[in-house]
Amino acid sequence: MTEPGMIADDPNTNNLRDVAALLAPDRPLLITDADEVLFAFMAAFERHLHANDTYFNWASYRLNGNIIARADETAVDNPQVKALIADFFEQHTRTIEPLEGAAEAMAALVAERGLQIVVLSNVPAPRHGDRQWALARHGMDYPLIANEGAKGRAVAFLAARTNAPVFFIDDAPSHHDDVAVHAGHVRRIHYVGHPRLAELIGPAEASHLRARSWDDIRRFIEDHLDDTAT
Ligand SMILES: [Mg+2]
CATH class of the missing domain: 3.40.50.1000 (HAD superfamily/HAD-like)
Structure with a gap:
């Protein structure tokens, strides 16, 4: 029981x-x-973004629109944000502090x-x-x-x-x-x-x-x- x-x-x-x-x-x-x-979450997610040549710009609470690609300093589009989040949970759910x-x-x-x-x-x-x-x-x-x-x-x-x-x-x-x-x-x-x-x-x-x-x-x-x- x-x-x-x-x-x-x-x-x-x-x-x-x-x-x-x-x-x-x-x-x-x-x-x-x-x-x-x-x-x-955020500490680990920021590391994940950096590993993927992107970063969070801290403009507001939302992830959509606030994740920036280092290559051209533009916001990554929403489907790509979704993919970054999915990859994060796939790779880091066990190791997040x-x-x-x-x-x-x-x-x-x-x-x-x-x-x-x-x-x-x-x-x-x-x-x-x-x-x-x-x-x-x-x-x-x-x-x-x-x-x-x-x-x-x-x-x-x-x-x-x-x-x-x-x-x-x-x-x-x-x-x-x-x-x-x-x-x-x-x-x-x-x-x-x-x-x-x-x-x-x-x-x-x-x-x-x-x-x-x-x-x-x-x-x-x-x-x-x-x-x-x-
Ligand atoms: Mg939460």
Whole structure:
């Protein structure tokens, strides 16, 4: 029997319903993004761009239009951006570095507050196994769902499995907007691991907390659990 919140790497778990079935109805739930929340996506992606004779120009949060070819200093077109991202996940999903404090904060929340954790990542589905492997390698072996597009419906589906408080973490403001629409009761934490990217993005309007570190995240979750305890 698998403990909720910890599963082995099994391709059959790459599925929202299978992961939802692991959840206990009486334990708080954390649904967390991976890139730029658990893993240092931007740092690794910039290295990948440099290796491909391109760079990110930091003009805005979007990748489309902001990746520049060194050869002629023009923006690479959207299909090429898509290919660079696909190549990145194919080559680097296993080696991307974890962000400081994430594994420790989550382990403490599981051990001390009974949290159950699901990783809801827009990693391409064929890279599910690589990402689960990297999560395990860095002490974050929580069940992973390879999502596509908006996250609100998946969060609502998972959140419906528990009567206890539910928390959501993501770096992308658009996901906070969508979760606010589909699962308004979920406590939403906006966290961007990369400091320069955090500055560029600004706070997500639909979030309850703009976290600066995993210590901030842990404190917010603990305070909310204390406030809602009966
Ligand atoms: Mg992300």
